[in-house]
Amino acid sequence: MADLTTSYLGLTLRNPLIASASPLSASVETIRQMAEAGVAAVVLPSLFEEQIELRDLGVHDASKANQALLPDALQHIPEMKEYNQGAGGYLAHIYQVKKAVSISVIASLNGYYSGGWVQYARLIEAAGADALELNIYHLATKPHISGTEVEQMYLNLVRSVKDKIRIPVAVKISPYFSAMTHMAVQLDQAGADALVLFNRFYQPDIDPEMEQVIPSLELSDARELRLRLRWVGILAQYVKADLAVTGGVHSGLDMLKCVLAGARVVEVASALLKYGVGHIATMLSDLDTWLAEHGHEALRPLHGRMSQPNVADPAAFERANYMHVLKTGFG
Ligand SMILES: Cc1cc2nc3c(=O)[nH]c(=O)nc-3n(C[C@H](O)[C@H](O)[C@H](O)COP(=O)(O)O)c2cc1C
Numbered sequence: 001m002a003d004l005t006t007s008y009l010g011l012t013l014r015n016p017l018i019a020s021a022s023p024l025s026a027s028v029e030t031i032r033q034m035a036e037a038g039v040a041a042v043v044l045p046s047l048f049e050e051q052i053e054l055r056d057l058g059v060h061d062a063s064k065a066n067q068a069l070l071p072d073a074l075q076h077i078p079e080m081k082e083y084n085q086g087a088g089g090y091l092a093h094i095y096q097v098k099k100a101v102s103i104s105v106i107a108s109l110n111g112y113y114s115g116g117w118v119q120y121a122r123l124i125e126a127a128g129a130d131a132l133e134l135n136i137y138h139l140a141t142k143p144h145i146s147g148t149e150v151e152q153m154y155l156n157l158v159r160s161v162k163d164k165i166r167i168p169v170a171v172k173i174s175p176y177f178s179a180m181t182h183m184a185v186q187l188d189q190a191g192a193d194a195l196v197l198f199n200r201f202y203q204p205d206i207d208p209e210m211e212q213v214i215p216s217l218e219l220s221d222a223r224e225l226r227l228r229l230r231w232v233g234i235l236a237q238y239v240k241a242d243l244a245v246t247g248g249v250h251s252g253l254d255m256l257k258c259v260l261a262g263a264r265v266v267e268v269a270s271a272l273l274k275y276g277v278g279h280i281a282t283m284l285s286d287l288d289t290w291l292a293e294h295g296h297e298a299l300r301p302l303h304g305r306m307s308q309p310n311v312a313d314p315a316a317f318e319r320a321n322y323m324h325v326l327k328t329g330f331g
Helices: 028-037 049-057 060-069 085-100 116-126 147-164 180-189 222-235 252-261 270-275 279-293 322-328
Strands: 006-008 011-013 017-019 041-043 104-111 131-136 169-173 194-197 203-207 212-216 242-246 265-268
Touching (some): 017 279, 028 279, 049 085, 049 116, 104 116, 116 131, 116 147, 131 147, 147 169, 147 180, 169 180, 180 194, 265 270, 270 279
Parallel strands (some): 017 041, 017 265, 242 265
16 A cells, blocks of 8 residues: 555554545544544534634533533533533534544534634643634625625634634635635635635525525535646645645546646545445545555655646646647537
8 A cells, every 4th residue: 555644734654545524523422433434534524703702502411411522621511601512512523533543533613704703722722622713604695795804704713713722724715705825825824724626505495386595515526626636736835734626526537637626636526425424444445555556655746737837838737628639629
């Protein structure tokens, strides 16, 4: 087996395959199975900003049930009125997962507004998470909110979380910035230890018969990888932060492409939900086979080998309009 080790967020990982935040990582038992199948780390499902702020809903009594599952240092949390069941349960989950597996455990917070809830990052650190992924989700639908304001919100949040904790912070963003490279550099300067490209949103559908808008989440397919490959390939030269790809990584070859473009790791959800946890071993073994067939003993030297400055035709990463593509053919 080739040496697949990589480093991400200051952690040494046995390979670049991370189980992304999804219902699979909500269960300690499934995480144990994914670790056995070979993932190097797991991202827990996100705890939402709203869950932390919903403390007035009177659900904190139920949180006592989680008390026995918490480490000594956090025994007081379920008693604290500030934290609801969801939030208390989340800390217990981190602690239980850390006890169950030896792979790295990355907690996830989802929000966009830098408020009091950010304090919660400290508890996540205290519960034993190796790193924190901030899934920043903001759909800018209000006409009075400008792109600059949205960007500032993101940066304030990153700075404020970085200020509170010592564990590394990855920032998961969407592809919908008008100036992606500028934004990525700003996030880098705000202290993001990694950028995770890109989160996927629920997209509403319309049911014409019922005249209803239906929320729908479809699993990704490998075509979504292209957008990520482009941006990892371009951003690798501009940011110090590690780069991770999430979205459309379905095979060992997809994983390889991401590493060649400049990603340290991939975070996979859809392929594992679709094909099952056994797919982890298939992806790793396909990657290993490719490396062996091409005479590589280790993956690490291939990192960034096909990022924009390292390819014969750097402009190919930027070609986006039909005229150029049609000249070179399509298919
Ligand atoms: C059912 C489901 C639940 C998810 N929950 C979360 C979540 O809680 N937090 C998060 O950051 N991403 C979440 N994601 C996004 C995935 O972690 C992943 O980034 C995204 O699906 C793209 O990767 P994929 O193409 O491998 O699915 C979820 C995805 C799915 C399909």
